[in-house]
Every structure is written in C-alpha cells, then in structure tokens.
Amino acid sequence: MARTGRHKQPMSAPYLVNGATGPFEIVVGLEVHAQVISKSKLFSGAPTAFGGEPNSQVSLVDAAMPGMLPVLNGECVRQAVRTGLALGCTINRRSRFDRKNYFYADLPAGYQISQYKEPVVGEGAIEISLDDGTRRTIGIERIHLEQDAGKSIHDLHPSMSYVDLNRAGVALMEIVSRPDMRSPAEAGAYVATLRAILRAIGSCDGNMQEGSLRADVNVSVRRPGEPFGTRCEIKNVNSIRFIQQAIAHEARRQVDLIESGGTVIQETRLFDPERGETRALRSKEDAHDYRYFPEPDLPPLLIDEAFIAACRESLPELPDARRRRYEAELGLSPYLAGVLTADIEESLWFEHLLAETARRQGRAQREVAEKAANWMTGDLFAALKRLDRGIADSPVSPEQGAELLALLADGTLSGPLAKQVFEIMLETGEDPAAIAEARGLRQVTDTGALEAAVASVLAANADKVAEYRAGKDKLFGFFVGQVMKASGGKASPAMVNDLLKKALG
Amino acid sequence: MSDLTGMSVAAMQAGLRSGAFSAAELVGAHVAAAEAARPLNLFITETFEAAMEAARAADQALAAGTAGPLAGIPIGIKDLFATRGVRTTAASRILDGFTPTYESHVTARLQAAGAISLGKLNLDEFAMGSSNETSAFGPVVSPIRAAGSDAALVPGGSSGGSSAAVAARVVAAATGTDTGGSIRQPAAFCGIAGIKPTYGRCSRWGIIAFASSLDQAGVLARSVTDCALLLEAMAGFDPRDSTSLDAPVPAWSAALTGDLRGRRVGIPREYRVDGMDAGLDRLWQQGAEWLRDAGAEIVEVSLPHTAQALPTYYIVAPAEASSNLARYDGVRYGLRVVPDGGSLADMYEATRAAGFGPEVRRRIMIGTYVLSAGYYDAYYLKAQKVRALIARDFAEAFARCDLLLTPTAPTGAFPLGARNADPIAMYLNDVFTVPSSLAGLPAMSVPAGTDSAGLPLGLQLIGRPLDEAGVLDAARAIEQRAPAPATPEPWWR
Numbered sequence: 001m002a003r004t005g006r007h008k009q010p011m012s013a014p015y016l017v018n019g020a021t022g023p024f025e026i027v028v029g030l031e032v033h034a035q036v037i038s039k040s041k042l043f044s045g046a047p048t049a050f051g052g053e054p055n056s057q058v059s060l061v062d063a064a065m066p067g068m069l070p071v072l073n074g075e076c077v078r079q080a081v082r083t084g085l086a087l088g089c090t091i092n093r094r095s096r097f098d099r100k101n102y103f104y105a106d107l108p109a110g111y112q113i114s115q116y117k118e119p120v121v122g123e124g125a126i127e128i129s130l131d132d133g134t135r136r137t138i139g140i141e142r143i144h145l146e147q148d149a150g151k152s153i154h155d156l157h158p159s160m161s162y163v164d165l166n167r168a169g170v171a172l173m174e175i176v177s178r179p180d181m182r183s184p185a186e187a188g189a190y191v192a193t194l195r196a197i198l199r200a201i202g203s204c205d206g207n208m209q210e211g212s213l214r215a216d217v218n219v220s221v222r223r224p225g226e227p228f229g230t231r232c233e234i235k236n237v238n239s240i241r242f243i244q245q246a247i248a249h250e251a252r253r254q255v256d257l258i259e260s261g262g263t264v265i266q267e268t269r270l271f272d273p274e275r276g277e278t279r280a281l282r283s284k285e286d287a288h289d290y291r292y293f294p295e296p297d298l299p300p301l302l303i304d305e306a307f308i309a310a311c312r313e314s315l316p317e318l319p320d321a322r323r324r325r326y327e328a329e330l331g332l333s334p335y336l337a338g339v340l341t342a343d344i345e346e347s348l349w350f351e352h353l354l355a356e357t358a359r360r361q362g363r364a365q366r367e368v369a370e371k372a373a374n375w376m377t378g379d380l381f382a383a384l385k386r387l388d389r390g391i392a393d394s395p396v397s398p399e400q401g402a403e404l405l406a407l408l409a410d411g412t413l414s415g416p417l418a419k420q421v422f423e424i425m426l427e428t429g430e431d432p433a434a435i436a437e438a439r440g441l442r443q444v445t446d447t448g449a450l451e452a453a454v455a456s457v458l459a460a461n462a463d464k465v466a467e468y469r470a471g472k473d474k475l476f477g478f479f480v481g482q483v484m485k486a487s488g489g490k491a492s493p494a495m496v497n498d499l500l501k502k503a504l505g
Numbered sequence: 506m507s508d509l510t511g512m513s514v515a516a517m518q519a520g521l522r523s524g525a526f527s528a529a530e531l532v533g534a535h536v537a538a539a540e541a542a543r544p545l546n547l548f549i550t551e552t553f554e555a556a557m558e559a560a561r562a563a564d565q566a567l568a569a570g571t572a573g574p575l576a577g578i579p580i581g582i583k584d585l586f587a588t589r590g591v592r593t594t595a596a597s598r599i600l601d602g603f604t605p606t607y608e609s610h611v612t613a614r615l616q617a618a619g620a621i622s623l624g625k626l627n628l629d630e631f632a633m634g635s636s637n638e639t640s641a642f643g644p645v646v647s648p649i650r651a652a653g654s655d656a657a658l659v660p661g662g663s664s665g666g667s668s669a670a671v672a673a674r675v676v677a678a679a680t681g682t683d684t685g686g687s688i689r690q691p692a693a694f695c696g697i698a699g700i701k702p703t704y705g706r707c708s709r710w711g712i713i714a715f716a717s718s719l720d721q722a723g724v725l726a727r728s729v730t731d732c733a734l735l736l737e738a739m740a741g742f743d744p745r746d747s748t749s750l751d752a753p754v755p756a757w758s759a760a761l762t763g764d765l766r767g768r769r770v771g772i773p774r775e776y777r778v779d780g781m782d783a784g785l786d787r788l789w790q791q792g793a794e795w796l797r798d799a800g801a802e803i804v805e806v807s808l809p810h811t812a813q814a815l816p817t818y819y820i821v822a823p824a825e826a827s828s829n830l831a832r833y834d835g836v837r838y839g840l841r842v843v844p845d846g847g848s849l850a851d852m853y854e855a856t857r858a859a860g861f862g863p864e865v866r867r868r869i870m871i872g873t874y875v876l877s878a879g880y881y882d883a884y885y886l887k888a889q890k891v892r893a894l895i896a897r898d899f900a901e902a903f904a905r906c907d908l909l910l911t912p913t914a915p916t917g918a919f920p921l922g923a924r925n926a927d928p929i930a931m932y933l934n935d936v937f938t939v940p941s942s943l944a945g946l947p948a949m950s951v952p953a954g955t956d957s958a959g960l961p962l963g964l965q966l967i968g969r970p971l972d973e974a975g976v977l978d979a980a981r982a983i984e985q986r987a988p989a990p991a992t993p994e995p996w997w998r
Binding site for chain 2: 111
C-alpha cells in the first residue's frame, strides 16, 4: 500500500498527509468508465469483441459515413439500469443523450454521444470494507451511457498516424462517485467493490488490463475541517494499484505546492507509473469547449416500471448479500467471507467446492465451510498466485478440491501428505485419491508398524529419552519428527503423538 | 416525343400500362430533354445510361405484371440522398470522390416502387441556401423567365435542381429535402407543387444531414396528385432512424378529392408582413376564396410567435449543422488537404477551408458560436424554448381550425446574384416556411398565380401532424381553381 505520510498511521485513523506546516486531508472522487457487456455497440450493430483485426468491427454508423444515424441498443440500457439497481441508485424514467463536440482522428463523427444533463441512472451508494474491517459508505452521483472512441496508433509510420475504429461506439457506463473517499486505500477498496459488483451482475467484465474498466481520479487536499480544495483530474488510470499510487503522489504534490506558497490550479493530469508522478496534460483555461447539446438524432430515453422490474428480477445475489450469507449461514469469519466474495468467479468456485465437500462427507455445508474456505483461500490461492493464474484457469477443479478435503477428513491423508498430494495435483491435474494410491502416500495408521517405529526411534536416542524424562519437554517434538521421518512422512501425526506419549510414560 | 415529357405521373402510369408507350420511350424522351437542358446546370451527376437500362427492365416487369406502382417513371434525386455506387456530393467539394456503398431509405423505396432516376440533382451546398447559388457545382438556372425578359432567375433553394428539373419537364418528379422551406420555396419559384411531410414520415437514413431535428424528405412534382403518388412510395417507418414515425402510410393519391366541406381553414394574421407584395396579398385572399368555394369555412387565427421563428431557425439549424458537419475532416472519405509537415489540426483546417464554401462556413461558425460556453443559454437554449412556443402556437391554432393557408414565399423568383451580398435578405425568403418546419408539421406549396412580372407564386398549406391528407386535399382544391401554371418556353434548347 502506497503511503505518503511521513509517519506510519494505523489504518482506522484518518489518513493524513503530513506536511511541514501540519496535516492535510485528501479528498478523492472517481469517474469509473466501465465497458458494458453487450454483443453490439451502443448505437450500431457492429460487434464489440476485444482484439479483432484493426477496423474489422466497424459499421457505417461507427465510421460516421454521411447520412448514417445512431439507434440505441436496448441491451446497453438494460445493463446500465441493472448496474444502477445493484448500486442502490435511482433510475431516471426519462433521460437524454447529448453530443459532446471535439475534433480528433479517432472520433469519426466529431462528437461523442453521451449523457450530459439527464443521465439514465441517478444517485445511490455502496459500502466498502477496509483491511482493518472498517466499513464506509461511498456515494454514487450518477451513471450515464456514452460511446467509446477509436484508437490512434502513432508508432507504425514515421510521419503518419493510423486509426482503428473497432472500439469506436462501444458502450461505456461512466460511474461517477461523490467526493467521499479520504485515502488511497478507500479509493482502492471502492474500485475493487465496484468491480466485484459489476462482475457479479455481468454488466462489465472488469478487465482493467484490456481497458474494460478505467478511472479518472479527482484529487484535492485540504486542512482538516476546511472546505474542499481545488481538484486535479488524473485521466485514464487502469489499475487499482496505479489509482492508489496516483492519489498518493498527487496529494503529496499538492501539499508541497501549497506549502511552498503556490496554488493548485484545476487541470487535467496524467499518471506516469514508471516515474511515480503525475504531470499536467492541460489546464482548465485551454480545456475544450465541448459545446454539449441534446442529440437531435435520438428521442429522449423513456423507461417504464415493467422494464425496471425485469432488470431487478434479473439481478443475481450481490457480493455484499453473499458475504452476509457466508457469515450467517456458513459461519465463516468476516475476513473469510470478505475474501470469498470479492470476485464472483471465486465465489461460485467456492460454492461448488463447498457443495461437493458436504456431499462427499455426508455433512451439512455449515460444518465443512470453514475447512473448505481455509483450504481455498490458503493453499489454493497461494498456488494460483505462484502460478500467476486466475480461478477460471485453476489446474485443480472444485471436485478435486472436495476429494482432497474428504481424504483429509477421513484420515486417509495427513496435513503434510495432503500438501504433497496437492502439489502433484497442480502439476499433473490427476485426482487426489489416485495420486495417493499410486504413489503410496496414504497415511500409515497401522498401530503395530507405528509402535515399532516409535520403539526404534527411542532406542536409537536413549540419551535424549533420558533428558526428556529429566524434564526437557521440548524434546517431544523431536521424537515426533523422527518417527514421521522414519515413516516417510506417512505416519498419522495424531497416532504418533498418542504412541509416543504412551511409550515415554 | 416531347409530349411524353409534359405528362403527369398518373398519365404516365396509365400510358405505360396501356402500352401507349414503353418505359424505354418515356425515359428516353426525358433523357433527351435532360441532355438539351444542360445549360440549366440541373444535374451534378447524370446516370442516363443506367436509367435507360432500368427502363428496359421496367418494360419487362410491366409485361410480366411484376412492375411496381412507379415502374418506368423518370425522376431525379436531390444530391443529398446517398445512392449506392453513384457519386454523392451534397454540392460540396468536401465530399470530393465520395461514392456511397449504401442507398438511402427513401431512394431505396422509390427504386423498389420502380421509379427510374436520371441522376443526382444540383442543390445548395449541404442544402444551405434559398437560391441554389451556394452549390460548389455552380448555380442552377431557372427554366422560368419574367415576361419579356431573358434575365436568368434563381430556381429557389435548396432543392433548386429538383424544382428546375421538374418545371423544365426533364423529370416527372424529384425528391427534395426541406429543413426550413427547401422544397416549398423552390416549388413556388418554379410554378410547381412541393410537399414536406410531417417530421419523421420519411426516414432520414442515408440523407446527408444538415439540421437533424428539421430535415425532412419530400417531393416536388407538377401536380398535387403526383406529389401524393411519390410520397406514398417514399414515406414509411424505418427502424434505422430513431426519429422515424411508426405510423401507417395512407393511400393519399386515391383519397384525394379537393372537397373541403366540413373543414375549417385558418388564416394566420401574423403572416401579413410589412412590405408584402400587394399582388401576393390579393392572391392569398383569392386562395381563401377558392378554399371557401371548395366547402371550407375560413377563420382568422393567431400564431403570436411567428416573428421569432426566423431568428430561432437561424440558431437551431446552424447549431445542429456545426455538429453534423464535423465528420467532414479528411480522415476517412472525401477531400483531404495536408499542408507540408502539417499536424492533424493543420489537416483539419486546410481540408475544411478548401472543402466548404462561404455559406456553409458561415453557418458552421454561427452554430459553433451559439453552442459555446457562455452563449449557449442566451442563444441555443432560448431558441429551443421559443421553438416550443412556436409549436404551441400551432397546436392552439389547430384547436380552432384544421388547416392553415399562407403564402409560400414573400416574393417570386429573383435574378441570379441579386441577393448574394446580403445573407439576411436571403434568409428572409424562408419567413413563411420556417415556422412549420420548427413545429415539424406537414406543409405544401401549390401554384396559385403569378406576380406582376408573370413569375409564379405559391400558396402554402400547413396541417396537423400526420395530416398530409388534409394538406393535399386543400392544395388540390386550389389547384382545381387556380390558373394552370404556364409551361416554360424551352429557351435553353
């Protein structure tokens, strides 16, 4: 986590930037641009798939050919309304599209169709959770629909630029927050929560690397208790880590500027992650005059109650409700519940694992939930991180995970053996029972064999036995280790404990 | 064959079906007339060979009984409609070399009905003008001349190629577009009929946009019935235009009677403007008499915001135009001018400076200005409010009457070049046609008489939304009673 304060502060305390003349508070608002999941673009029938050949997904409308007209894609409206409902927002029964006029080579019509004055979704709020368990509410001001632009490519030719219009006209939702965040961590948690909700309801895939989710970050600083300061907007930041870094750097810049007698001017800035700084793009004075006016090619968008009801009906369980259910019904800790509801695919994987685990062991989900959750968030997540893979391409399936947990539960595998088997599962993709069988990794629970092993370890270490009996209790662990080693790691640790205790009196 | 070129569309339909002449003969006669009329500068792009080929196909379809209602009818297309495989210019250099890969909805419907295009007709650049003098392809010369004069007159605009070609008997009818009077005023100047239907009746898909909230396609023809016949083929819902009206298209031509019994016609007192030609005022009263004779009751009504219509129009239309014309940037099609070592911004500037003529540039600048931060509220927003008041005026008037009768234009045609120096004087041509455009109402100009120089004058009928039938009936009633417009002497031959 990036920090700009000179002193470490506990997470629950207000996040302050300590300048030479005293502390400053950060005020952050975010405009998140989320690409709508829909087969075709906002105003044309052209497909929206990522990564097509340049200019292969361009209709006459997208290329702004003479006489072409936009036709609103109802699916994009549906997705925006579903998103609004999921974020607890009001849905505007009447909204309108406007033209935002500016010239650029990748903006074919010379204007972007957006919603300026009357957005489709109005106010709402979401709750975020910080690392220390603190919860905060962040207000949503509005969500509007707008077109994405195309892409200018400047490095293919020494003197010419190329334009790829595949993205031109793709639907974006701009989700505008209130200036309610007070630290980089809060901004990070807000974007993570928002992303989790969008992915859960399927209105945006949340892929920040491909640019499906990106943010304009508004940052200002003020001395605690004072009115808002002048804000700067950092454009197009495309990872949660960069958002947090950009806020920290920008706040520090503003504090240093104010303390050295300067004034923050309202401007648009860019974040350079390599140099760890923001730099000015353009100031308010030379900002574009976008000459917004109502889009005359489109009538006002009217939404009726039935449409809203159908959108509401279509919403799956949201991450927050799922988290509360995991706590209440499955008895998971707030931490585990939070981790397992941060991403819809992970939640669904967990629920699959849990159902299989309960079925195999003939027990209630609640009874096996914690073990399953611990294994998934511990061993599995660590392995995925090591392999740099997401849950979607986990080498181990939920069924295989449940089988492994069942082998642990019935004593076939010890904890250490289970870890060994899991590593082989990751490599080979084989089922755990088959691995244990084929490689003889079953836990040894044969009392006779273990008694013999205990006896031979004690005989070989008579001096240590004497020390133990003289009161050096710590040596018990040494004996356990020696017996486990002698059994090739396959001995049941519980049985070894019992037998040793008995043998050592 | 010249008699074939003076016929009504209805007579052509009958002749083709009875076998009195073939489509090839009919189209051939019109191609010959078009070739002879080249001095009038009617066409930007001629498609005579394709027309002759289509005529032969029409003859086969007629023989086979598979012909559409307008099979073999020679028409012209205003060069604002995109036509697949045929250069489309909007009379502008900015579209240099542009040939669409698509056909506008309206022209596709005309094709499907069997109509045969002789080519793309001249117009004011991007339909901005009232005299057809802003065309990058040179002005159209009207086939009409004042009595005893050989001074060249304007055909009106922006559909000047359309009105002149119909009046000169080069085509039986032509498509036009009307944003503030661009069908009605040139129809009046050339002594023919022209209808602009309700906004949304004809799809704008494939029509090069001037002012989206005002643009509407329509017809120019030599009779009210011919207008109805063509409009029936052109109108209809199109899901590709979100402002298109999903309303059934009546069989207007079949329902046309000219019988106005039980109808009330309003005379808006605010249209009696200062300095109006006394002859025009008399003609207007005469028109009211004719309508009374057809059974209508005449009432005086008030449209209080009439005087604000022209300034309102000249804010709204340029505002939309400034945005609609932003796409002509040299990047994807049309003209591109790149100064040596120039940047993207330099390319935009050079391309647009070279591509747009003075009137288009003027309107882009006006439109950009009225939408700018700090001016938006005072101009664009206020204009939108006044536009709503103008629409309300009409709604209130239509509570008292079914139709409105007004002059179409304050004067008859004027000489080429006479009003070029003064844009405001030019804009005043639209004073009677702009209000109904702002309200999106169906409106039509019908020939009613002549001024003291013998130049044609038109009367305008305005109806309720979707009441093209009422407008056509009243226009028919005037047509039945007014002296038939003289056929222009073919001085250009």
